[in-house]
Amino acid sequence: MSTLAQPAGPFALGTFSTPGGAPFPGLLARERVLDLSRTLPWAPSDVRAVVERWDEALPLLHGLAADDALDRLPLEGLRVHAPLEPRQIFQSGANYRQHVIDLEVAHRSPDDPRTVEEARAETAAIMDRRAAEDLPYVFIGLPSTIAGPYDDVVLPAWAEQPDWELELAAVIARPTYRVSVEEALDHVAGYTIANDLTDRATVFRRDMKAIGTDWLRCKNAPGFTPLGPWLVPAGSIADPGDLRVTLKLNGDTMQDESTKDMLFGVARLVSYISHTSRLLPGDLVLTGSPAGNGLHWGRLLRDGDVMEGSITGLGVQRTRCVGESA
Template sequence: MKRRVETYALGTFDDGKSSFAGVVAGERVVRIEPGRLGPGIETTRDILDAWATVHTELASLADEASAAAVPLSELRVLPPVEPRHIFQAGANYRTHVAEMIVTGKAEDDTRTDDELLAAATAMMDERARTGSAFFFAGMPSAMCGADDDVVLVPESSRTDWEAELVIVIGAVADKVDRKDALSFVAGYTVANDVSARDLQFPAEHRPLGGDWMRAKNRPTFLPVGPFIVPADVLPDYRDLEIEFRLNGDLMQHDRAANMLFDIPTLISQASHITPLLPGDLILTGSPAGNGGKWQRWLQPGDVMEASTTGIGTLRNIVRAPSPSTPSAQQHTPPRKDDQR
């Protein structure tokens, strides 16, 4: 798809001969030659490792985009960084939690939808005040680029989407205080957390909390990108809007301000689990409106577009499993409240 960056951003690209880090400005990419930003600095992760000292040079590189640059349209856009850790926050939008509670209403529950929503709001307020974010781990091997195909797995017939704003860490963060957390953010990008729901909560694993690895960490199930936009060229993150379109139809839309646990809290709580390293990603959760809400599951040929204002759009086409893959197995369908 045609892309344009109004300010500048950092990314990883392939010109058909090799992959390289580059700065995007407008519709052109300036290749960051090895050593340009310092000895041993070549990849985007190298740049993030040295973020405090080199990130101001990226704007200068962007100024070269009108001359020593390659048209973005001539390059393949790869995932912008190779993280060492991927944290994913589940059920972190108020609309999503409310949706799960209402659609998962038990048959013998006599409360109205309004009463359920009121109870959900009270529960979320208390959880945000006294509780903790729900994290699960992602695998870098699941990542693919902004225009790459997402390949379904034959053992699932209920695979869906989740558009997410992503934090990119720019300094080692070890047990950081919430008030200091934003200083550890290099920038932001976009992800689509593709999930095989009928693999996530099979009956055999439901007592153990579900099978998050098998459901979410398949190859191509985590498109990330297209670029990392530095935090200092974006507006307040709370004003960013996240949306998802399926074949052009709007399925998800919300503002980052509506997270249950905000970005400083997510960073602080994650950094108390393990030190966060430069280039690590924190997926911040997804708004209401994934496949469980619509009872619409991904099919070969579907076009998924996950976007965040000021950052860009992932456009991934859904493909069928390889014919050589073993035939599908039967799994217990997910409950309506199991869409995380």
């Protein structure tokens, strides 16, 4: 696990525990972990408490990462939890050009007179116009969906079509309200990996279609957002708009796309959200998922499946699906 999971840059942050011990905020460097609750002056109890003082913490973290005299624990043998617990989760939908095209074709009516090629071409033109002229589509999720990067994912008995959606997640560094696109990335502490699971069967209400989407039901089951393994500082990621997002299911590659395919990049998403809501330190901005979800392949998640998700420089998460008894 440790070799594949090494992040970009000199260090990353995470939440760890020893066997039988309580979780603690840690600095990972060279496959060894420093307990930040014992080494930072304000003794943070968790990673969010580090992010809440990000401007003060960042130079200290660089110094700690370079100090080989400090007592560290080997990564091997530690349990890795979700890197932090956000107060708020903002989720971007329909944000990858090819993904939206695939979904539009998959969901089109049997009575649609267009060929597949015509439907794809028409949707592609709409997406290009949307990226140039329109606003992002963002909804909110619950922190109770957060799970660790190696935890089992329980598939609820009611979920008929559970699906994967691997995403780049930005972690907010400071209170952020009404910032411009040009200022937005200055408010990002770093990045991590999120798998934003969705039950496709309950995305749209069956009892009254005019109500629209039901994000509570389809996305907010406990553990439906495996997060991590690491929080990698923004300074270690040269360009969040040029990262490879890859998800493998039982070893087979299902998603493999660059964040270049995003319609709205991290800066536009953060700026847009901040003009409605006040983002807080540690909040997550999920940036959407690329093409290659289960609906596209006609293969949804089931008991025993193993998902392996990676993003350039951010490590690897592996989660096993466990079906819940009816």
